[in-house]
Amino acid sequence: MDMKWFDELEARIPKGGVRTRFAPSPTGYMHVGNLRTALYTWLIARHSGGKFLLRIEDTDQERLVEGATQVIYDTLRKCGLDWDEGPDVGGPVGPYIQTERRDLYARYAGLLVEKGHAYRCFCDKERLASLHGADGLGGYDGHCRELSQEEIGQKLAAGVPYVIRQKIPAGGQTTFSDAVFGDITVENSTLDDQVLLKSDGLPTYNFANVIDDHLMGITHVVRGSEYLSSSPKYNLLYEAFGWEVPTYIHCSPVMRDQHNKMSKRHGDPSYEDLLEQGFLSEAVVNYVTLLGWSPRGEYAEREFFSLKELSELFDIGGISKSPAIFDLDKLKYFNANYLRALPAEAFCAGAAPYLRRAIQNPAIDLSLVAPLVQPRCDTWLDIAPQVDFLDALPEYSNALYCHKKMKTNEENSKEALEQVLPVLEGLSAWTYDAIHDALIGLAQSLELKNGRIMWPVRTAVSGKAVTPGGAVELCHILGREESLRRIRQGIAQLGG
Numbered sequence: 001m002d003m004k005w006f007d008e009l010e011a012r013i014p015k016g017g018v019r020t021r022f023a024p025s026p027t028g029y030m031h032v033g034n035l036r037t038a039l040y041t042w043l044i045a046r047h048s049g050g051k052f053l054l055r056i057e058d059t060d061q062e063r064l065v066e067g068a069t070q071v072i073y074d075t076l077r078k079c080g081l082d083w084d085e086g087p088d089v090g091g092p093v094g095p096y097i098q099t100e101r102r103d104l105y106a107r108y109a110g111l112l113v114e115k116g117h118a119y120r121c122f123c124d125k126e127r128l129a130s131l132h133g134a135d136g137l138g139g140y141d142g143h144c145r146e147l148s149q150e151e152i153g154q155k156l157a158a159g160v161p162y163v164i165r166q167k168i169p170a171g172g173q174t175t176f177s178d179a180v181f182g183d184i185t186v187e188n189s190t191l192d193d194q195v196l197l198k199s200d201g202l203p204t205y206n207f208a209n210v211i212d213d214h215l216m217g218i219t220h221v222v223r224g225s226e227y228l229s230s231s232p233k234y235n236l237l238y239e240a241f242g243w244e245v246p247t248y249i250h251c252s253p254v255m256r257d258q259h260n261k262m263s264k265r266h267g268d269p270s271y272e273d274l275l276e277q278g279f280l281s282e283a284v285v286n287y288v289t290l291l292g293w294s295p296r297g298e299y300a301e302r303e304f305f306s307l308k309e310l311s312e313l314f315d316i317g318g319i320s321k322s323p324a325i326f327d328l329d330k331l332k333y334f335n336a337n338y339l340r341a342l343p344a345e346a347f348c349a350g351a352a353p354y355l356r357r358a359i360q361n362p363a364i365d366l367s368l369v370a371p372l373v374q375p376r377c378d379t380w381l382d383i384a385p386q387v388d389f390l391d392a393l394p395e396y397s398n399a400l401y402c403h404k405k406m407k408t409n410e411e412n413s414k415e416a417l418e419q420v421l422p423v424l425e426g427l428s429a430w431t432y433d434a435i436h437d438a439l440i441g442l443a444q445s446l447e448l449k450n451g452r453i454m455w456p457v458r459t460a461v462s463g464k465a466v467t468p469g470g471a472v473e474l475c476h477i478l479g480r481e482e483s484l485r486r487i488r489q490g491i492a493q494l495g496g
Helices: 003-012 032-047 068-078 098-115 125-130 149-157 205-215 225-241 271-276 281-289 307-313 328-341 344-358 366-376 380-390 410-425 432-445 450-462 471-478 480-493
Strands: 019-022 051-054 118-121 163-166 173-178 182-187 195-197 220-224 247-251
Touching: 003 098, 003 205, 019 032, 019 220, 032 051, 032 220, 032 247, 032 281, 032 307, 068 271, 098 118, 098 163, 098 195, 098 205, 098 225, 118 149, 163 225, 173 225, 173 247, 182 225, 195 205, 205 225, 220 225, 225 247, 271 281, 281 307, 281 328, 328 366, 344 366, 344 380, 366 380, 366 471, 380 471, 410 432, 410 450, 410 480, 432 450, 432 471, 450 471, 450 480, 471 480
Parallel strands: 019 051, 220 247
Antiparallel strands: 118 163, 163 195, 173 182
């Protein structure tokens, strides 16, 4: 075997400094657990001044979804997670797409066979299926593990398809260290001889990961705790090649509740779903980071962090062993704080498409509406139900005019609207101040509390019990003609 080829690859590996990678499979939208892995991986790199790599793991060809790779790019960019090396930006250890590294895996699998740490398995599907009980359980029995060179040669000459399996030591123990869960020891007898290279020449996920992580100089591997059981096999592969084992960081799952993991199949939202539900990307990133990690020291009680602040504070020691529960109401709490903290111009720009969806009338000035809804929204989707009356007055019950605190009823509301109408009709300028002064002045002249005038007007122009803004704001936004028309309609509806 030509070792020069392997030596040249080894020489390309960057040395020194932290190098992390996010290696998603392009099989659909990014769910919350994947996003958290990407975040932690990026934060570890940025906190240490290291490199963050993006690698696309597309060896599971049957599950690939068209356009999913672009979704990965878009999601990471929306979240502010830039990468230093990757398929689209290049780098010293590319290619960064697994199917473009196919020849590489075959050679390393062959090297393992030569070293005696792997072997060719010629078992067909029928035989493999017979090893599993009715419950579907049961591992490989090592049937091809000790084939003679003569038997192997005959099968190869006959063109019998084969996979390459890892040769797990028959006895002893394997210990690996994890930054979150500590040292874990397993009996080698509990590990099966996993497939490394499939019959089509493509690697399995577990094998490709080890090869790529080593050749890309990855120092810290972040993944879900479901891979803890695979880690002894990873370690044995590293040892077989004589490579340094990276730092493992296994994260407990993100749960829907105490008993169930989040799952797209069960309707749990992906990152894209959350954006469509009206959440800000910044709020999602902040909240998801805290699902399984918490700052320490003086920041222990703090909840809200920018991505830059998180990169400065993030430390592996803050990652919890306990599963984290995704709470949509908690995310809404985060999002509401982010929305309310936005500068007025930024909120108006973000709210504009949601406002325009609810308000078709181009005469309505959205810049006047936005400040009214900003303190009243948990998500962008909360906007439309609050302002749809500005586009068209809904049907409403006269009971809305009756307000105990304002001391209004149908009769005195009708009287108030009849007195308001000529006052507003007589205004020379339709400004906020002019409307305000006119209505307040009317209440004072009639020796009434402001609510006796304001409540009937607000009800007449909105047809709702709760609105963003009061009578003055709504009349100002609706304009002279529409406000007066609605007040006249209110009088008529009350029996005028």
